[in-house]
Amino acid sequence: MRRARFALLLALAAALPAQVSYERLVNARREPQNWLTYWGDYTAIRHRDLSQVHTGNVKDLRMDWMFQTGVPGAFQTVPLVVNGIMYFTAAGGQAFALDARTGRQLWHYKHAFPPGRRAGSVNRGFAILGDRLFMVTPDCNVVALETLTGRLAWQTEIVPYKKGTYYATVAPLAVKDKIIVGISGGEEGTRGFIDAYNAATGERAWRFWTVPAKGEPGGETWLGDSWMRGGGPAWLTGSFDPALNTLYWGIGNPGPDLYGGDRLGDNLYTDSLVALDPDSGKLKWHFQFTPHDTHDWDACQTLMLLDLNWQGRPRKLVVQANRNAFFYVLDRETGEFLMGKPFARQTWAKGLDAKGRPIVLPNTEPSPEGTRLCPGLAGATNWMAPSYNPQTGLFYLPVREQCDIYYSSPPKYIEGKPYWGSVFRGVTDEKEWGLLKALDPLTGETRWDFRYHRAPWAGTLSTAGGLVFAGDEDGYLMAFDARSGKDLWKFYTGNRLVSSPITYEVNGRQYITMPSGAALLTFALPEGAQARQ
């Protein structure tokens, strides 16, 4: 009897860790109290059905707790929240678990760097599957940690680390039994790829090279052997459609960034969306936004999956506000181009043709004398997340209005050195600015906007409280009325914001979290206030 009870206890204990199954990830939007993937769920809409904080009471929102990581460097993480526990990464291969209600630490992981290895570079966050968390390290490993202890379960080298070549920053994506990661190093003369690892063992399941080799389909879009250093990193998390069994991933710029003379051709699959089979890594289709790019306008930005009524019939869409200043709508079953409209000032293309290929204006190439062009190299938007509210039907987008002078000269490839093909400079005849825009994704038209003093690097979050949360370059976390764009609340965090806010709920209380500086700031209505709503 006693033995039986003990066995039962043992079984319970073994079952205790929160099992984040693949099914939970598929249905992540049905658990608005949690934040289960980098984008919140597979569709990347960044909208949550939490409405305790709403347009009427957001003015009372205040900081509830703050956690200081003590880790220097840009804090670009997006935390995950599972059943009251927050998991997040920081720069330099570090990670933390906290009590999401109080901010008190549960564990702190530090990656073991081999001696003499630089521990820098940003990290964008975790993936969770089962009772394990998955992150990449600056020196090109995937590590799996136990959710309960933060202890290392396995570590797999993505590529042998060599300073100044490949590195890793991406938040992995868990799909079925695999962990998908993309590599960084588009300015370092590397050849990009997307990998899948077996979540249980850490063994690599497949690799998709984002730049095809000579003789492979697409290889003809590269002059000579330029494909070997062709870039095409994949440093931002993709999205996934379980019903279509398709993984959508945005591919980065070709290299060298600013000089295209040695890589004539379209340079597939740089600046493209690739639709992959997550089981095999095989390419289903692709769409290239910026063929033969010479302005570093990668296409890594959020690929949002929307099911909308497109011109009278329901259609499965993938939309992206691209760094090149155009907002794109594609059919995500076929890759068919449906619409592309500029959402910011652009001086490089006359427009897009019927297939979505840009009609490039003359004299827009970088040059030895310098070529003035908008948007600037950082793009009209970048990694900061847009969001979509199904109730308003609007797409909320941080926009950068900033132009650069692009210089060019033929570079010499030296392993370990940047491979830019010259430089870029901000223009001095006008100041940059930014916008938070609410776009109608069916037309690309702006419904409202809010002007920022400077071009932002922080993203947005949409909630069922009729709110859009957004951050700016001066350090304000702000809340806007999702329908009118009126600014309803703000908090000065004291440091520029370079990530995107999340929301979650613990014990019936809604929280909003934003990284700023080396701290994680969490906001809620005053204790007890929610009872009065």
Added chain:
Amino acid sequence: MIAVLFLSALAAAAQSPPDFADGRAIYRSNCAFCHGLTGRGGRGPALVGRTLMHGSTDEDLRAVIRGGVPGTTMPAFETMEPDELDRLVAFIRHMGGSASPAAEIAGDPARGRQIYQRTECASCHRVGDRGSVYGPDLTRIGAARSLEYLRESLLAPSADILQEYEGVTVVTGEGKQVTGIRVNEDNFTVQLRDASQQFRMFVKNEVSQVKHEAKSLMPAYGSLPPADLQDLLAYLGSLRGSIKAGGDVRKADGIR
């Protein structure tokens, strides 16, 4: 045979007359922004036709390019390869041609100093510990700027306004106008320094207007007699003191 001749001709072309194309490309994309397309200076000092502040040997030039000049806006080009550095320095020498450093500044700096005092430049500018912090510090302006840039600043001050010296006028709720140099600004607030050197700080939704001045707050000095202008320039050009170190002080991270 023909092929061999052709190849050796190619080799000769590649070696013999010094080809400055590489150096020019490096210069244009990294240096011309401040030092001008022809090296005659701009926001940054002239690199040709004058004695250089930090030494004039090739080795000095290389050291300054790689290491930058602390406390000034000259950045360090740490990633530049030794051969790129060689080609860049060779091109800077090439631009200089036979320009003589002696012919630097005509005019009488001593008399220029009197003109500086007479025109009350110090009511806005500081040299060493004297003067006002309203406008740019002039302690080492002769080293930091080309003569042409300084002339332009006196005759047409609005031609190039540094971001940290842009003018802003705030109209308060009571209709009072406060003009000053913008110290910092964001979506919701603005901070100025007024002519009395005081910080003035505003929340935008508490004032009726925030106007960004398109023109410099500095008056133009085109009415100065040409000889006075030349002497004043000679004085400004002679200002090559060092601004007290003790760390890099930026007014605000927001201004850049």
